[in-house]
Amino acid sequence: MKLTVNGQAHAISAAPGKRLLDTLREDLKLTGTKEGCGEGECGACTVLIDGEAVNSCLVPTCQAEGTKILTVEGLAQNPRWRKLQKAFLECNAAQCGICTPGMMLSACALPPQPTLQQIRVGLAGNLCRCTGYVKIYDAVKKALG
Amino acid sequence: MGQPATDRIEIVKPQSLRHAIDWLTSAAEDGSPLTLLAGGTDIYVLLNAGVPLQGRFLDLWGLTELRPAPVVSGGSLVFGALTTYTDCIRSALVQKHLPILVQASREVGGVQIQNRGTLGGNIGNGSPAGDSLPVLAAADAQVVLASVNGERTVPLTEFYSSYRKTVRRPYELIVRVEVPLAPLQKQKQIFRKVGTRAAQAISKVVMAAVGPQIAFGSVGPTVVRARKVEAYLREGGRSLAAAQRLLKQEIHPIDDVRSTGVYRLKVAQNLLAELGTLDAHK
Numbered sequence: 375m376k377l378t379v380n381g382q383a384h385a386i387s388a389a390p391g392k393r394l395l396d397t398l399r400e401d402l403k404l405t406g407t408k409e410g411c412g413e414g415e416c417g418a419c420t421v422l423i424d425g426e427a428v429n430s431c432l433v434p435t436c437q438a439e440g441t442k443i444l445t446v447e448g449l450a451q452n453p454r455w456r457k458l459q460k461a462f463l464e465c466n467a468a469q470c471g472i473c474t475p476g477m478m479l480s481a482c483a484l485p486p487q488p489t490l491q492q493i494r495v496g497l498a499g500n501l502c503r504c505t506g507y508v509k510i511y512d513a514v515k516k517a518l519g
Numbered sequence: 520m521g522q523p524a525t526d527r528i529e530i531v532k533p534q535s536l537r538h539a540i541d542w543l544t545s546a547a548e549d550g551s552p553l554t555l556l557a558g559g560t561d562i563y564v565l566l567n568a569g570v571p572l573q574g575r576f577l578d579l580w581g582l583t584e585l586r587p588a589p590v591v592s593g594g595s596l597v598f599g600a601l602t603t604y605t606d607c608i609r610s611a612l613v614q615k616h617l618p619i620l621v622q623a624s625r626e627v628g629g630v631q632i633q634n635r636g637t638l639g640g641n642i643g644n645g646s647p648a649g650d651s652l653p654v655l656a657a658a659d660a661q662v663v664l665a666s667v668n669g670e671r672t673v674p675l676t677e678f679y680s681s682y683r684k685t686v687r688r689p690y691e692l693i694v695r696v697e698v699p700l701a702p703l704q705k706q707k708q709i710f711r712k713v714g715t716r717a718a719q720a721i722s723k724v725v726m727a728a729v730g731p732q733i734a735f736g737s738v739g740p741t742v743v744r745a746r747k748v749e750a751y752l753r754e755g756g757r758s759l760a761a762a763q764r765l766l767k768q769e770i771h772p773i774d775d776v777r778s779t780g781v782y783r784l785k786v787a788q789n790l791l792a793e794l795g796t797l798d799a800h801k
Contacts, residue, residue, distance in 0.1 A: 412567035432563040499629015
């Protein structure tokens with residue numbers, strides 16, 4: 375199967391039903407994408423497929439074939455997303471950090487200059503048990519708002 | 520740790536709708552029907568939880584024929600089976616004609632689920648808690664099934680024979696959902712989902728109404744239309760208490776992990792007040 379991840383083309387041989395999450399972590403060694411709940415609720419495994427946020431624990435790799443995938447490892451390539459990473463640091467938006475890659479990826483799918491309400495809705499599928507969300511919203515607003 | 524179930528399942532990927540139907544037909548003839556896989560938001564939750572799903576899967580996700588933008592055609596609002604919740608939210612036509620479907624779509628999971636979950640998947644999966652189902656049932660939606668024999672249309676309200684059992688034959692595929700526009704005209708639409716939280720919660724009770732047509736989810740083995748209440752409203756009935764008594768005769772919610780039957784019945788009865796046509800003092 376052919377996947378383009380963070381701008382780089384890969385040809386991989388994986389079972390078609392293998393979760394995209396596992397393909398990224400095991401076959402491509404991109405372990406920045408985390409597994410949380412495994413049922414599409416926590417958003418820790420969020421990546422973008424063709425610009426749309428998905429839970430990679432629920433996506434069979436064969437459904438990602440031929441698409442463009444963005445993971446947390448690809449954020450530093452883009453000045454806009456570098457700004458987002460920097461804002462997460464500056465606003466103390468990460469505590470334990472496990473939700474952070476998914477949070478940032480969901481933020482990447484927001485419309486340009488999102489309002490607080492758009493940020494809240496866009497990040498509703500990402501759970502954080504440390505921060506109380508306020509600092510995460512602050513970071514996204516600072517970087518993209 | 521052994522190899523995860525998701526690595527072991529067999530998935531076949533058709534090149535076209537025709538190809539998919541041919542595959543379904545031959546698998547059904549062989550007595551080993553294929554399980555349909557759309558956005559995976561239900562099936563992968565089961566696989567991840569270790570539920571042993573047997574047999575082969577037919578991956579429909581790549582079939583662009585099943586994902587045209589919603590259109591108005593032949594007096595109906597027409598959806599391809601792979602229309603996602605995000606597609607519904609973004610569609611100006613859905614916003615205009617069936618705003619409660621937009622509202623329901625916004626309350627399905629987070630954005631990630633809305634991007635992958637499909638109307639055809641929600642219908643085919645047949646969970647009584649499926650959020651789009653009360654909307655589609657209240658709006659008299661028709662499910663179009665295709666097979667090598669052509670197409671047939673089944674009203675959504677007749678699509679379920681019992682809990683998660685549908686009248687879809689193993690060689691048939693849901694290809695479209697059609698919502699007739701005429702009954703929507705000038706009718707107030709209401710959608711209310713009651714869950715533990717506003718976001719990311721599976722419903723305890725859902726109600727959707729298009730004028731006097733009322734459907735409930737999560738209160739029985741399948742989505743249900745409140746026909747007795749509807750008849751009462753059509754006859755000019757205005758007493759909330761009377762409508763609530765009628766509703767009690769036609770829904771029989773159960774206790775489960777998310778709620779109790781008693782609570783669900785009470786909430787469903789209370790939701791009738793939101794129709795705005797019933798008087799609490801009569």
